[in-house]
Amino acid sequence: MTSHPLRTYEDVRETLLAKREVALLDVREEDPHAQCHPLFAANFPLARIELDAWTRLPRRDVPIVLLDDGEGLAARAFDKFVALGYTQVALLAGALDGWIRAGGEVFRDVNVPSKAFGEFVEAQRHTPSLSAEALDALQKSGEKLVVLDARRFDEYRTMNIPGSVSVPGAELALRARALAPDPATRIVVNCAGRTRSIIGAQSLVNAGLPNPVAALRNGTIGWTLAGQTLEHGSERRFDADAGREPPILETSRQSALALATRAGVRRTSINEAARWAGETSRTTYRFDVRTPEEYESAHAPGFQGAPGGQLVQETEMFVPVRGARVVLFDDDGVRANMTASWLAQMNIDTYVVDGAHRGDLTEAGAYRPERPHPAPSPKISPRELAALLDDTSAGAVLLDVAPSANYVRSHIPGAHWILRSHLASAYDDVRNLPDARRYVLTCGSGALAAFAAADLAALTGKPVSVLDGGNAAWTRVGLPTEGGEAKLASPRIDRYRRPYEGVGNAREAMQAYLDWEYGLVAQLERDGTHGFFVI
Template sequence: MMANRISCRDIAALMASDRWYAVLDIRERGEFNECQISNATSLPRSQLEFRIGELVPNQKIPLVVYDEGGERAELAAATLANVGYSDVCVLEGGLAAWKREALPIVSGVNVPSKAFGERVHKERSLPEVTPEELKSWQIEGKDLAILDVRTPEEYGRFCIPGGINVPGGDLILWANALRQKPETTVIVNCAGRTRSIIGTAVLRRLGITNVRALKNGTMGWVLAGFELESKPAQAAPTAPAESAAKANELARLIAEAECITWISVDELLKILNRGQESGVTYLIDVRAEKEYQAGHIHGSLHVPGGQAVQRADDFIAVRHGKIIFISNESARAVMAAYWYRQMGFRNVSVLQGGLHAWAESGQPLVYGASRSEPLGFETASSMARLIDAGELHKRLQSSSILILDVGTSLEFGAAHVPGARWISRGWIELKLPERFPDRGQSIIVTCPDGRNSVFAALALTKLGYTEVFVLDGGVQAWLATGYPTGKGPDSSLAEPNDVVLSPSVRGSKEDMKRYLEWEIKLER
């Protein structure tokens, strides 16, 4: 049965209203990067079952899905209906129709947050330092503290020489210590602009005036002709204990001045006991990964504070939902709430006393990394026919076997079963029947851990293929046996545009220039 259709004008009216809704772009991330409906959420088909439960936890919320105007949106709508979502519509005519009606479109990733960062930069007249100035200060021996506010993973690849990793959400823990050293010039950097700007604005809001943003971050440094420090050996330092202790008082003053709402443990329990039936509630834990794994509230999302601001649209699909920030006590949560209110999210609050208050009230914590089961996985896995690595190794000698890898194109490039062909799961129904019309074709489906393979196998079975198997344990199980692997991005059945990497990681200087020019223009 075909999904209901909704017109472009009706979606525009919905997005301008105070209603709960989510607009989901189900194309590949690279397609989304090129052009998208303004304020839509990127959720590629290959990730639907894995992420929709967190993005839209209430299955009664109206959902609108769209693609370029083809068949993928209809397939996505069917998947959403199958896993329990009751109000799903497809945009009539897709993105092509939206553009014909001259409705708002943008390009790039995390556009709302990046545009917000540029606005903060202009409105607050934040001071900057150019790479050339910073380099000369380093040569002169000027007293500097270079704070790299990217994630530990990003920092671990490279940094500005002498930089230390202080993720953006943790800056409030360092504020008092930095205030004690007025002779030290604080430099805040990220890969580009947004997190440098927000980090500088945070410290200035906390009363620190001797701080500047590094203009254009590590990309600006490279474009100025300077070398980055590769794989820095220094571990991320812990905030000085006295400074971290005083952060809670700073947060209390910020919350009072900005009218940030507190929510008690008892109030949170009432919300959790009601479930998602009466609306949408996001619990966002802004601490570091190690802290989260050492104990968190069941159902909370782990989104470190700096990333919560930088990538808000990746985590909040229902803009008018209730957002509750959580940290150990309250400091980091207050700063995240402060920025979300500045970005226009109206229903934002902070768990008073944080995890400490939760635990002291006798409430349970969950330990380890969060890994929820994809929606529909139990049904799909019950229908999958498994093959182990040893049996697949024997079958590799057969010329008639087709091995599909449905992990990301980056994962495929890093390691895959020899002879495998890569395809995004979002394209299977549209690409495979034409290329491989024989429904008796023997097909083995792989991915890193086997979970995406299960859904791909189900799609192939629905297409009428009768000899479909899933590599049990995925490529990880294959690697564990010591069997050889293929590497590289060749042998693709669809364009590998499922992953968009920052130019700072995998781009030429021209890519970096284009990206920075794009980011600066967002303020207009």
């Protein structure tokens, strides 16, 4: 049996407290991760390591500690990280059970550092809030009122408080003064649950808005539990120019800069950040916190798009290396400083770019991550695949390794869905995955399927092809698709069903989620590694 380097709970804890770099990575799928994990364990599924590693872990000699729940996934992940060039990789001694037996605190749900921080802020600052019943009464009274939804626009469109406007995260500090120019207008900030409502409302309080400001207590969950009706498919969102009028913008800029300075945020330049990114002794993340539309229009090389609100909400996913340096960019002096003020209070070494010019934004389009090249595999075109699947004598089986939600929504007729990490176990059980003379792999774009092809070929000894361009290419040429959960060769554990997401959630699950959030501050105190503070 191959032995691997190990790091103990005590070692990892001491590293966190000393603010030295460490990436504590839970390589299970998202659902088992959400059931139980250490506070700063970032979910990093085994199935996606090749796609995500070089972006989320940009320094190849960063210390990495891998954990699972004893399934053997961490050992498999170790081999993948080493093959990708990482030089300081270890397994957590005793896996998750070892962490617990050593006295380590464990948490449920996802994005826990950010959610716990939100509760910490509310407990320290007593962020003003309104109940769903109080907001409903205010709306009916005709009082001057705006409801600003701090979630992503796609979440807002799924369900929203009636009459609310989509103003995601860091946009609040830039846009709110223009959206509520009368100081008598009450501003209520909401999200689905609590975190983004609290951080959004406290951002406006911190920024010194003269308006009465409050968070909608428990967000759309609280609204639903109070028996109120939500809207669906709304398109209301802030105007792109809102808040950019010179007098308003200067006021917002000065207040955001003052907050960032109080929180200990430091300043840098585009060129210095680029030099930092090339260092081998320190991990540096560079994020552009403007809207996705602004980012894709033009951005600086090396900067990833990370809208400020989501960066604060999903910090451990964007920044899995605890102890790393984070650099933020915007073009207004408001969004980056406000976002930075929160990251700094989350005990993250944070900088904001000053002095950038339009000429620095030399790239356009979506972020193009650097990825390794998969082992060569034969490609098959969509029409060739269609003919192959129609030929029953060919003995071909099509496997789809896309996210399960995408498969259920739409997939190629006859495809089996499988987790890449479950290929071996599913192949051993012919009840889940039938034998074939040849296999074809697909996913949304074909990227993940290309990496899975070598795994499947080594496992089965059968010919394995990859659908060129994946399911997107199949759809582009007009070939048929179907939906549903037929032919699942793996359990759908790649996605944790959030009680605050979408519609149709059980009231008991929503209430249990709120009760869990209320307990996070006590868990933080027991854990003792966070280093959070509040200005």
